[in-house]
Amino acid sequence: MEDFKDRFRDYLLLEKNYSTHTVTAYLNDIAFFESFLSAQYDDTDMAAVNYNQIRSWIVSLSDDGISNASINRKISSLKSFYKFLLKTKQIDSSPLLKHKALKSPKKIQIPFSEKELDMVLNQITYKEGFEGIRDRLIVDLFYTTGIRRTELINLKAQNIDLSNHTIKVLGKRNKERIIPILPIIEEQIKKYLSERAQIEDIKEPEYFFQMLNGVKLNDSFVYRLINYYFSNVSEKVKKSPHILRHTFATHLLNNGADINSVKELLGHSSLASTQVYTHNSLAELQKVYQNAHPRNKK
Structure with a gap:
């Protein structure tokens, strides 16, 4: 899977034209989820993950006081990774296929006068x-x-x-x-x-x-x-x-x-x-x- 994370990084940089800052954030989110899998399930096989495991991570993040907006960003990183695995035929379907983003209040940006x-x-x-x-x-x-x-x-x-x-x-x-x-x-x-x-x-x-x-x-x-x-x-x-x-x-x-x-x-x-x-x-x-x-x- 390490090889595919490297290929995913290249895919984001070269094909999607994401900035290095964005790519780093994506990879950090994926690594964070892997750590959760290792601690909770003794397994870090990202290709074998099911939605229940992801939902457990979401609950854990929420319990730790992470905002819905931040959780949605982390799940967006995972979605991109699983779309990549799907595209490269490493998985048959994404575990996040039916996931719906958490509701979060819209921040009103106040412009200068x-x-x-x-x-x-x-x-x-x-x-x-x-x-x-x-x-x-x-x-x-x-x-x-x-x-x-x-x-x-x-x-x-x-x-x-x-x-x-x-x-x-x-x-x-x-x-x-x-x-x-x-x-x-x-x-x-x-x-x-x-x-x-x-x-x-x-x-x-x-x-x-x-x-x-x-x-x-x-x-x-x-x-x-x-x-x-x-x-x-x-x-x-x-x-x-x-x-x-x-x-x-x-x-x-x-x-x-x-x-x-x-x-x-x-x-x-x-x-x-x-x-x-x-x-x-x-x-x-x-x-x-x-x-x-x-x-x-x-």
């Missing part, structure tokens, strides 16, 4: 020189393009096209998309490039964003950067790059943007993914409705 964005972009003080110019550009690029954290980190210098006022990003499943950029962003990019040119030893020059020591950005640095700047102006519990992406979509919709256009800008494969953001626009929509409908003026 336009006032909070104005304060971060125009009122707080950034460092002088390269780092300050880079940090402000990162915040503004998240807000004005809605790109994902990974897309920003892996943005290539050659994919910044100032003549056409666009950037090209590589999204999920290696899907490329072109995103327009605003003139104010182009000005910041030019300033950043001027400062970036003064870094003496850039290890991976193909990446647009760099640390001061010449290495590309990483996930934790970008998360900390956004959290730091927004902690100065916002009391919201979650302050992350994803909330900025959420804010981008919500503000566009609040100001009348077509949902299909927002879908394309975000790189969503289905409209259902984009419709999540319409919930935050309902308050604004209700305000417009109350002010505009003739029946409310009597």
